[in-house]
Structure formats: structure tokens, C-alpha cells
Amino acid sequence: MQYxxxxxxxxxxxxxxxxxxxxxxxxxxxxxxxxxxRIVIALYEGEVxxxxxxxxxxxxxxxxxxxxxxxxTDKGPGIPDIPKxxxxxxxxASPQVREMGFGAGMGLSNMKKNSDxxxxxxxxxxxxxxxxxxxxxxxxx
Amino acid sequence: MKIxxxxxxxxxxxxxGINGLNREVTxxxxxxxxxxxxxxxxxxxxxxxxxxxxxxxxVASLKELAAVIIVKGSVPESDTVRKSxxxxxxxxxxxxxxxxxxxxLFKLLEKK
Numbered sequence: 001m002q003y004x005x006x007x008x009x010x011x012x013x014x015x016x017x018x019x020x021x022x023x024x025x026x027x028x029x030x031x032x033x034x035x036x037x038r039i040v041i042a043l044y045e046g047e048v049x050x051x052x053x054x055x056x057x058x059x060x061x062x063x064x065x066x067x068x069x070x071x072x073t074d075k076g077p078g079i080p081d082i083p084k085x086x087x088x089x090x091x092x093a094s095p096q097v098r099e100m101g102f103g104a105g106m107g108l109s110n111m112k113k114n115s116d117x118x119x120x121x122x123x124x125x126x127x128x129x130x131x132x133x134x135x136x137x138x139x140x141x
Numbered sequence: 142m143k144i145x146x147x148x149x150x151x152x153x154x155x156x157x158g159i160n161g162l163n164r165e166v167t168x169x170x171x172x173x174x175x176x177x178x179x180x181x182x183x184x185x186x187x188x189x190x191x192x193x194x195x196x197x198x199x200v201a202s203l204k205e206l207a208a209v210i211i212v213k214g215s216v217p218e219s220d221t222v223r224k225s226x227x228x229x230x231x232x233x234x235x236x237x238x239x240x241x242x243x244x245x246l247f248k249l250l251e252k253k
Binding site: 012013015016017019020023040041044045048100101102104106107110113114 | 173174175176177179180190192194195196197199200202203220
């Protein structure tokens with residue numbers, strides 16, 4: 001199964017709606033709670049990153065019998081230094097975004113912790129692609 | 142312990158999400174950072190925060206939290222209230238600050 005969701009940069013009112021839709025799908029597919037909880041956390045953070053930093057983005061979600069693969073592709077400023085961005089506490093979010101309780105520099109590390117595989121590629125000035133893969137059976141990890 | 146019982150014992154005001162007052166509370170979490178809550182709060186917890194915007198309800202819903210307590214008498218925005226009613230996740234309000242209400246809730250939950 002494949003699903004595609006659009007994410008608008010700057011639209012905090014809808015942040016979390018993709019994670020919410022995917023959560024419903026996983027529940028319908030009877031995916032275990034412990035597995036879907038991690039996916040929801042990772043996807044929520046990816047979604048918020050696009051809202052907070054990019055101009056627009058797309059979430060492509062592919063589900064088969066053994067795994068879910070999520071590819072978040074955005075048009076945005078890109079990440080100049082990915083290892084730095086991965087450090088917990090590092091954030092380039094604006095003061096307004098931080099005041100809302102976002103931009104704590106925990107997003108990417110939450111994504112890393114809650115996915116089985118995470119790959120980031122980014123081009124400064126163009127955008128970022130994040131691939132998240134989670135396996136439904138935990139012993140595949 | 143049910144939310145309704147906590148509301149009466151801690152003298153909270155129910156702002157919205159009245160249909161969710163029968164939810165069972167299994168613990169609490171205190172944070173104003175959404176990434177912290179999404180990453181670490183446990184299902185069934187009451188979340189204590191000073192944030193009032195609608196993203197708190199997105200987080201509460203994704204994490205299946207029992208309720209949200211907003212501190213220091215702050216008033217949630219109308220979109221936040223609407224989402225709380227849609228999701229049946231109550232928003233509760235207290236005049237107390239975070240330290241005080243957290244202490245009270247901790248004592249209450251510890252007793253049972």
C-alpha cells in the first residue's frame with residue numbers, strides 16, 4: 001500500500017495530521033501497539049521539521065507485510081551539517097517556534113531512536129530527504 | 142483513578158473534553174517541550190504544561206494521554222478547545238503553578 005501526504009511549511013495548525021492518519025492505518029492493519037508508537041513519534045517529528053523549517057514537503061508512506069517505509073521530501077533550506085543537526089539540543093528554529101515548545105533540538109534524535117533505519121540526505125538551498133524504515137516484527141532488527 | 146476524581150480533589154476547572162472525564166489516569170508527565178512529551182510521555186498520563194496552542198492536543202491525541210492540565214490560569218486558544226472536544230481529551234485548568242499542581246497530583250496518584 002502506498003499513501004502520499006502533502007505538508008505545508010509554516011502551517012503549525014496541521015502539524016501531526018499525517019502522523020495521526022498513519023496511526024489510524026496501522027491500527028486498522030492490527031500492527032502492534034509498541035511498533036506503531038515508535039513510528040508515530042518518528043513521523044510526527046519529521047512532519048514538525050518540515051512545518052518548522054521547510055517551504056513545503058511530501059510524506060510518502062509505503063506499507064508491506066514486513067515493514068513501513070516513510071520518505072519525507074521537502075523543499076527548503078536543507079541541512080548544511082547533518083551530524084551537528086543530529087546532536088541533541090542543537091536547533092536552528094526561530095524564537096517564535098521555540099516559544100511554542102518546538103525547536104528543542106530533540107526532533108532528529110527522537111526520529112533516530114524510534115526508527116529501525118534512518119537515512120538523511122540534504123542539499124543546502126534545495127531541501128532534505130529523510131527515509132525512515134520500521135519493521136513490524138521486532139526480531140527483524 | 143478517573144480524571145473526574147482528580148478534577149474534584151485538586152479543584153480543577155474543566156475547560157473542554159467533558160466526554161473524556163471517565164478516562165483512567167495511570168500517571169503524569171510535566172514538560173513544555175513538545176518533542177519531550179511526544180518522545181517520553183506514557184499513554185494514559187495527565188500532562189501538565191503552560192502551552193495553550195492547538196499542537197498540544199495533536200501531541201496528546203497521538204500519545205493517547207488522559208488529559209492536559211494548563212497551569213497558572215492560562216486560557217487555551219479556541220482551536221485547542223475544539224480539538225479537545227473532538228478527541229474527548231479533557232483540558233483542565235488550575236490557577237496553581239507547575240510546581241504546586243505537580244506536587245498535588247503526585248501525592249494523589251501515589252496514595253492509591
